Each structure stands twice: as C-alpha cells, then as structure tokens.
Amino acid sequence: MMRALYTAATGMRAQQTNVDNISNNLSNVNTVGYKQEKTEFKSLLYQTIQTRTTTANGEEKPIPAQTGLGTRVASTTSIYTQGATLASENATDFAIVGDGFFAVRGADNEVYYTRAGNFVWAEGNQGLTLTTSDGYPVLDTNRQPITLPQGVTGESVTVSQDGSFSYKNAEGVTVDMNRSFGLFQFNNPSGLEKIGDNLLEETEASGAALNERTTATLTPSQVRQKYLEASNVQVADEMVNLIIAQRAYQLNSKAITTSDEMLEQANNLKR
Numbered sequence: 001m002m003r004a005l006y007t008a009a010t011g012m013r014a015q016q017t018n019v020d021n022i023s024n025n026l027s028n029v030n031t032v033g034y035k036q037e038k039t040e041f042k043s044l045l046y047q048t049i050q051t052r053t054t055t056a057n058g059e060e061k062p063i064p065a066q067t068g069l070g071t072r073v074a075s076t077t078s079i080y081t082q083g084a085t086l087a088s089e090n091a092t093d094f095a096i097v098g099d100g101f102f103a104v105r106g107a108d109n110e111v112y113y114t115r116a117g118n119f120v121w122a123e124g125n126q127g128l129t130l131t132t133s134d135g136y137p138v139l140d141t142n143r144q145p146i147t148l149p150q151g152v153t154g155e156s157v158t159v160s161q162d163g164s165f166s167y168k169n170a171e172g173v174t175v176d177m178n179r180s181f182g183l184f185q186f187n188n189p190s191g192l193e194k195i196g197d198n199l200l201e202e203t204e205a206s207g208a209a210l211n212e213r214t215t216a217t218l219t220p221s222q223v224r225q226k227y228l229e230a231s232n233v234q235v236a237d238e239m240v241n242l243i244i245a246q247r248a249y250q251l252n253s254k255a256i257t258t259s260d261e262m263l264e265q266a267n268n269l270k271r
Contacts, residue, residue: 003047003069004259010070011252015042017073025233026185028186033198034231035078036238042074056261080189083115083232085224086222090261091155092119092130095229098221100183100212101230104132112136112145113184113209116198121154122126128154134197138183141213146179163223183221 018039028034050065085095094117096102101113122131128148130138137145146165148157156167158174163181166174186192191205202209212220228229 002259004156004261006255007070008252008259010044010072011255012249014073015245015249015252019074019242019249022238022242022245025238026235029200029231029233029235031116031198031231032118032197033083033229034233035080035083035115036231036233037054038077038079040074040077041071043071044069047212056074075156078190078192078194083229085227086230088226088228090118091157091226093117093120093226093228094119094159094181094226095237096221097224098183098219099185099189100221101189101200101209103184103209104136104181104199105139105141105143105145107135110201111139111209112195112199112201112241114198114200116224118228120251121148127167130153132197135139140179141182141211143182146181149158149177159225163218180213183212183223183225185212185215185218185221186210227237236268 018041021037021072025036035053045154046066046068046193048064048066053061062216077149080099082097085097096115096117101115102117104112104114106112114132116132119130119132121128123129123143124131124137124147126145126147127150130146132138140146148154148167152167156169157177158166158168160166162181167177167180169175184201186209187207188205191203191207192200193206195201195204210218212218
C-alpha cells in the first residue's frame with residue numbers, strides 16, 4: 001500500500017507537467033511561428049517480486065512477477081510541422097514554407113534561429129537594418145546583418161521566394177541587392193533549445209546549422225513576403241489532451257485515496 005502511494009504520486013507529478021505543457025501550447029496558439037510541444041513519458045524502475053523458478057511439482061514458471069514503481073516525464077518534444085500561412089499587410093512580414101529557419105544575432109552576439117518572420121526595418125549604425133521586434137538583426141546567408149544602401153527606403157524592398165532582396169530605384173528599375181535571407185536547417189530540429197522570445201539555440205542534439213545555399217543535399221525553403229506562419233497548435237486536439245490528462249490526474253489521486261483507506265483499515269485491525 002505504501003508503494004501504491006508513491007507510485008500514484010509519480011503519476012500525478014507527470015500529469016501535472018503534461019497539463020502545464022498543454023496550457024503552454026494553448027497560450028501560444030496565436031504566437032507567430034510557435035511549434036506545438038508534446039509531453040512523453042517513460043516507466044520507472046521495476047521491482048522483482050518473484051524470479052523465474054519452478055513449482056513444487058518441478059514445473060517451470062518462465063514468467064517472473066514484477067511490479068512497476070510509477071512513471072516520469074521522458075521529454076517534451078516540439079512538433080515541427082508547417083503552420084498555416086496568414087496574409088499580412090506588412091511588407092516586412094515573412095513566412096517560411098519548408099524546413100528552414102531564419103537566423104538572428106542576439107544581444108550576446110551569438111546566432112539564434114527562429115520561424116517567426118515578423119520583422120521591421122530599424123535605424124542602425126549601418127543604416128536601415130532588418131531586425132526582429134526586439135531589435136535583434138536578421139542575418140543573411142553569410143551570417144551578416146541585412147542592411148539597405150543609403151537612400152533606399154524599406155517600402156521599396158521586395159523579397160523573392162528564394163529569399164533574395166531587391167529594390168526599385170527612383171527610375172522604377174528593380175535593382176538586385178545581392179543579399180539573401182540566411183535560411184538554415186537542422187538534422188534534428190527537436191533538439192534545438194528554446195530560450196524565449198521565439199528564439200532557438202543550436203545544441204549537440206540538434207546538430208550544426210546547415211546553410212540551404214551551400215548544402216546541396218537540402219530541399220530549399222521558400223520565403224513568402226507579406227505572410228506570417230501561424231502556430232501549428234490545434235485547439236481541439238489540445239482540449240482533448242487536456243481532458244485526458246485531467247482524467248489521468250484524477251485516477252492517480254483516486255489511487256492515493258484508496259491506498260489511504262486501506263492503510264486506515266489495516267490500522268483499525270489492531271484495535
């Protein structure tokens with residue numbers, strides 16, 4: 001009975017983490033470029049009550065008797081499926097169709113990655129620079145900030161589906177800037193570490209960032225200007241998962257209550 005108390009407690013802790021994760025998914029349903037996260041579980045150690053042996057008549061009993069000691073959270077995995085592309089009136093909104101990630105330079109001068117393409121043109125030391133809403137510069141294929149030539153306005157800039165930048169001069173002629181979005185892929189994007197602000201950090205688990213322009217084996221992503229990628233969270237599925245998690249939490253709570261009642265009865269037998 002004491003073992004049942006601790007086993008059910010592990011289930012309650014695991015389901016609490018599951019509910020927290022589902023709540024995070026629902027809270028980010030309108031976050032640009034957000035990817036759904038899924039909680040996965042694994043069983044804890046097993047206690048062997050009886051090993052493989054023989055009966056009193058000498059017959060073999062090939063199956064041992066074991067009892068589990070509960071569960072725990074194994075991982076929280078991000079599901080990198082494509083989110084819906086939503087039309088926007090902002091010329092600095094970009095959506096990626098494919099497996100690529102935008103690259104940005106953080107405040108610590110390190111390179112981070114994101115699927116959120118809601119950028120702005122901000123005045124910087126080198127002129128107008130494409131940045132995130134937090135002011136982090138967006139990087140090109142050479143991991144350098146994307147800046148505009150002197151006298152070029154952000155309204156005149158267009159971006160092709162392969163991520164190449166161009167602008168129209170005073171005569172209305174389209175001029176190629178010889179700059180392109182830096183689009184990078186990972187062998188295991190679920191291994192990226194989330195650091196907040198829609199930013200992801202490269203880790204050993206994710207593998208090194210692969211530049212789409214220089215890695216011939218990759219399928220290039222497309223960039224769509226005046227679009228944003230919505231989160232891939234399905235509210236209906238998350239509500240179903242929430243109900244399942246709540247029921248599992250209640251069942252574990254009921255197991256604790258039942259074990260407590262059995263212990264009470266056992267104590268009353270001594271009176």
